[in-house]
Amino acid sequence: IYCPDPANTCEEGIESMDDVDVDKCVVDSWGVYDCTEAGCPPTEENPEPCYNLFRSIVSSGYYALLNLFGEFPLCDQHSPAGKVVGTLTAVVAVAVFALPTGLIGNSIEDLMQRRKEAEEAAEGEEKGEE
Structure with a gap:
């Protein structure tokens, strides 16, 4: 599964990948994991989950x-x-x-x-x- 390093993409305070929401990762027909819906959990500074996605x-x-x-x-x-x-x-x-x-x-x-x-x-x- 490719999910970004939480230390670089999420707010400080996230210590491990366990804190990144990967429940929305899906496997396509080719066996590739798609984690576009996964992302950083909301924080006080950024209340919207996945604020770092375009x-x-x-x-x-x-x-x-x-x-x-x-x-x-x-x-x-x-x-x-x-x-x-x-x-x-x-x-x-x-x-x-x-x-x-x-x-x-x-x-x-x-x-x-x-x-x-x-x-x-x-x-x-x-x-x-x-």
């Missing part, structure tokens, strides 16, 4: 981009403005690499299609001569 795609997007580019250990040191700049930079970088890749791939596909059509035409002419 609630939307938007709230997790920045951290997903950091993981994509390998900068996750530094993510807690950025301001909200820095997160916006980092997200925009990542999106622009993806566009800069994705557009040329698509253009090159499309050109290669067109070239392969023309070669295939030329080969089929040549085969048709050879069969017509026989």
Whole structure:
């Protein structure tokens, strides 16, 4: 079962994994444990259980981009403005690499299609001569 280290993800005072609620862990058809519903118990400071889980795609997007580019250990040191700049930079970088890749791939596909059509035409002419 993968559940995060409570010393790093839950409030202080949780001494062991026994204090982390893993009752909601389930086994899928592949035999993999899914502990997405498990989490830290509520505390006075954070009355909501699982306060450390992301609630939307938007709230997790920045951290997903950091993981994509390998900068996750530094993510807690950025301001909200820095997160916006980092997200925009990542999106622009993806566009800069994705557009040329698509253009090159499309050109290669067109070239392969023309070669295939030329080969089929040549085969048709050879069969017509026989």
